[in-house]
Amino acid sequence: MTARILVVDDVPANVLLLQTRLSAEYFDVVTAESGPQALAACAEQPIDVVLLDIMMPDMDGYEVCRRLKAEPDTAHIPVVMVTALDQQSDRVRGLQAGADDFLTKPVDTMQLLTRVKSLVRLKNLSDELRLRAATSRTIAIKTLLSGADEAAHQPSILLVDERDGSTLGLSSVLDGWATVQHQNDPQAGFFDAVEGQPDLVMIATGFKNYDPLRIIAQLRSVERTRFTPLMLIANPEESDLVMRALELGLNDYVTRPVEPQELKARITTQLKRKHFHEGLRASLTETLQLAITDPLTGLHNRRYLEGHLQTLFDRAAKRQAPLSVMMMDLDHFKQVNDIHGHDGGDTVLREFAQRLRRNVRGMDLACRYGGEEFIIIMPETDQQTARQVAERLRMAIEAAPFALGPGKPDIDLTVSIGVSSVVGDEETASSLLKRADLALYAAKDSGRNRVIADAA
Structure with a gap:
């Protein structure tokens, strides 16, 4: 795993120590001696994780973290605060500033590498989603990061813990702040998480006959809970178990006795991150939809057709099933634009x-090929059936005039259609499309408003 780590500390010996440990694992290490240098480094080059000292002159680590998280260009960079401070209030303050995790000096090498690797994986996921969503401007990064939507409702938390005393204590801490569902059976807890889709799952260690790592692995293997935040409640001496859990996909952990404010701050951090990633995925889905959809008609566009036709063709060939293509063109459509303007032409295309x-049928693939040309791919359809469907469509276009809107006259239109079907072993997706195109031109040349099927 390669990544660029920024180490920020005003004490050279501390910087050298972390740099040596990370370099030994082949991380690319960048260093900074102050807050302003750290901000400049993040602005000038891609950084995957920031290891940030808290106690620095002029600008402390809290302020550096706040500024990084306030900027859309750097808000996605995970920040780990490295500090000698061990007060709960200091940790809560850091989480409220936006820190993703903490390491306490002197830094344990195993914890350092486990935390960094876990956060690098998270950063890689964010980068991939952000890259794919970059062409879409429908997502407001600042709104996502602010967590405004989470404030509108209490988060739902599933607590999997077989000890009733521990459960009552945690429930009282979160009462009025979150909706907590308790499950003392870990296997039942797994199914509750998959079916109930809580905002966060908390898993306590200490089961008598069950390994808590198993439920983490199971939740990460299921699509519906792959990105659900998971938090472990562990004992201080269970550091090896926690590190293994992080490797399996655990998002965060707290140790007993649980400090209420730290618990809430860590949950809030996980929910904000979940909301951010969900927004990126939604943006990606919308971007992909826009890329394959014709905005005027809502049909699939030529790009999607060219990609999916080959898939349908290969499937038909494998099954030795029929496949037909219908290519059509609105007759004399140019006159519609010339007489009624492009608004009138757009109205006609939408109605068409x-x-x-x-x-x-729902299984047929209807696409706008370009201009007034449309294509329908018809799986499991032989040429005779395809021709019958084409004739029915031709009659449906001819039978009813197209309404252009209030105060405008209705207009009569017709359509010419060419049909081709898979024949022989030498057929290809391209030749199938080409034969439908030739049949369409034959229909237009022979007087329009008719269906011609290419007999190959």
């Missing part, structure tokens, strides 16, 4: 797309 949907 609606009539396509009403006259084909």
Whole structure:
């Protein structure tokens, strides 16, 4: 695992120690001696994790963290505060500033590497989602990071703990702040998490006959809970178990006795991160949808057709099943634009797309190929059936005039359609499309408003 780690400390010996340990694991290490240097380093180059000392002159670690998390360009960088402070209030203050984790001096090498590797994996996921969503401007990064949406409702938390006393204590801490569901059976807790989709799952160690690592691994292996925040409640002496849990996909942990304010701050951090990633995934989904959809008609576009036709063709060939293509063109559509303007033409195209949907099956792929040309891919359909469907569609276009809107006249239109079907072993997806195109031109050349099926 390679990543660029920024080590920030005003004491050279501390910097050298962390740099040596990280370099031994082949991390690329960048250093800074002050808060302003750290901010400049993050602004000038890609940083994967920041190891940040708290006690520094001029600008302490809290302020550096706040500034990093306030900027959309750096807010996604995980920040680990490295400090000799051991007061709970200091840790809570750091979490409230946006810190993702803590390491206490003197830094344990195993904890350092485990934490850094875990956060690098998280950063890689964020980077991938952010890169894919970069072309979409529908996502407001600052709004996502602010966590405004979480404040609108109490988070739902599933607590998996077989000890009733521990459960009552945690429930009282979170009462009124979150909705807590308790499950003392770990296997039942797994199913509750998958089916109930809580905002966060807390898993306590100390089961008599069950390994808590197993439920973590199970939750990470299921699609519905792959990105659900998981938090472990462990004993101080269970550091090896915690490190293994982090490697399996645990997001965070607290140790007993649980300090209420730290627990709430850590939960808040995980929920903000969850909300941020969900927003990025939603943006990615919308971006992909825009990339394959014609915005005017809502049908799939040519890009999607070119990618999916080959898939449908290969499947038909494998199953030795029929496959047909219908290519159509609105007759004399240019006159519609010339007489009624492009607004009128757009109205016609939208209505035409609606009539396509009403006259084909859900399994058929209807696309706008470009301009007034449309294509329908028809799986499990031989040429005779495809021709019948095409004729039915032609009649549906001819039978009813197209309404252009209030105060405008309705207009009559017709459509020419070419049909081709898979024939022989030498057929390809491209040749199938080409034959439908040639059949379409034959229909137009022979007088329009007709269906011609290419007999190959």
